[in-house]
Amino acid sequence: MSQKKVQIKKTLGQQTEDQLMKYILDNQIAIGEKIPNEFELAGIFDVGRSTIREAVKGLVSRGILEVRRGDGTYVISTVYMENDVLGFGQIKDRYQLALDLFDVRLMIEPEIVTWACRKPMDSPPSLRSFPRILRFLP
Secondary structure: OOOOOOOOOOHHHHHHHHHHHHHHHHHHOOOOOEOOOOHHHHHHHHHOOHHHHHHHHHHHOOOOOEEOOOEEEEEEOOOOOOOHHHHHHHHOHHHHHHHHHHHHHHHHHHHHHHHHHHOOOOOOOOOOHHHHHHHOOO
């Protein structure tokens, strides 16, 4: 069976957002530093200012940039949310994060097993033996 890759076409604003993120990383713009203004960015990426505004808005929503009216746009993070969709990169206390994720697993996984045991005929043959196995559990 062959699988086709679904190609999602990005808008010019999304493409520019990706380019702007690459620009921030390639030029090693540190957290707290100001990026060039709209006019300069439009020249760098050869797009209009409205496209730059759309790209900046996208990076603001991903927690990368912060716009300060009358002052400029600043880098507040370099963890791109496309690679960190749940935002775990923003969490400082990694130990507490691990404990919290473990708690979530303890809440969800028993329910998943229970559900799988109730639907043995819809499951692969290896899962059909779960009801018999569960009789031996306390």
